Amino acid sequence: MHYSNDGVRRQDRLMNESEAKQLLQQGEYGVLSMQNEEGRSYGIPVNYAWDGHSLLYLHCASEGHKLHCIAKNEHVSFCVVGRTRVIPDKFTTAYESIVLSCTAQLVTDDTERMKALELLLDKYSPDDKTAGMQYARQSLSLTAVICLDINQWSGKTKRIAS
Numbered sequence: 001m002h003y004s005n006d007g008v009r010r011q012d013r014l015m016n017e018s019e020a021k022q023l024l025q026q027g028e029y030g031v032l033s034m035q036n037e038e039g040r041s042y043g044i045p046v047n048y049a050w051d052g053h054s055l056l057y058l059h060c061a062s063e064g065h066k067l068h069c070i071a072k073n074e075h076v077s078f079c080v081v082g083r084t085r086v087i088p089d090k091f092t093t094a095y096e097s098i099v100l101s102c103t104a105q106l107v108t109d110d111t112e113r114m115k116a117l118e119l120l121l122d123k124y125s126p127d128d129k130t131a132g133m134q135y136a137r138q139s140l141s142l143t144a145v146i147c148l149d150i151n152q153w154s155g156k157t158k159r160i161a162s
Contacts, residue, residue: 001022001053001151001152001154002053002151002152002153003017003151003152003153003154003155004152004153004154005049005154005155006154007154008154008156010156011065013156013157013158014155014156014157015044015096015098015154015155015156015157016031018153019096019155019162020098020153020155022118023080023081023097023098023155024050024098024100024153025050025052025097025141025145026082026129027048027080027081027082027098029045029046029048029080030045030046030048030078030079030080031043031044031045031046031054031079031080031081032045032058032066032076032077032078032148032162033076033077033078033079034066034069034070034073034076034077034104035069035073035126036065036068036069036072037068037069037072037147039090040099040122042065042069043150044065046058046060046065046066046137046153047059047120047124048078048120048121048148049116049119049120049123050119051119054149054150055102055147055148055149056078056100056102056148056150057107057116057117057119057120057145057146057148058145058146058148059116059117059143059144059145059146060143060144060146061142061143061144062141062142062143062144063144064144066146067106067144067146068105068144070105070106070146071106074103074104074105075101075102075104076102076103076104077099077100077101077102077105078099078100078102079097079098079099079100080097080098081094081095081097082096082097083095083096084096085160087160089134090160092158092160094103094158094159094160095156095157095158096155096156096157096158097155097156097157098153098154098155098156099153099154099155099156100148100150100152100153101150101151101152102126102148102149102150103148103149104146104147104148104149105146105147105149106144106145106146107144107145107146107147108135110140112142112147113140113145114136114137114140116145117132117133117136117140117143117145118136119144121133121136124135139150153157
């Protein structure tokens with residue numbers, strides 16, 4: 001997982017790696033961007049969990065458009081947007097975001113799938129984890145888990161004093 005802001009045009013808006021990791025850990029959702037079967041762009045907002053190292057996990061139904069796109073082309077982009085604040089009188093927006101270049105694959109090992117679902121429960125339903133794990137076990141046959149292996153990523157922020 002290589003963090004590099006070399007490709008960011010506005011070098012005055014760079015987010016350091018520590019801030020980027022915090023956003024990756026705490027972000028509410030991300031936008032997964034892929035190519036569909038016809039070679040057209042397809043992006044969709046999804047919940048995700050980060051393993052703290054180089055993998056992101058997503059879950060979805062065991063059949064669907066995301067899975068078809070990934071089967072066609074495993075190279076995807078993932079974007080997380082953190083805090084934003086429109087500043088109307090200055091005609092600008094304060095923001096923070098990270099963009100990740102990833103390789104996507106369907107997770108087939110049930111142990112890893114359950115680990116991924118547990119990470120998602122830790123993030124989104126920590127107070128209901130026991131019931132959530134029981135639900136995950138019962139619905140595992142209906143649930144697909146996608147792993148995004150982060151190849152490279154960068155972060156950008158525009159800070160504006162209040």
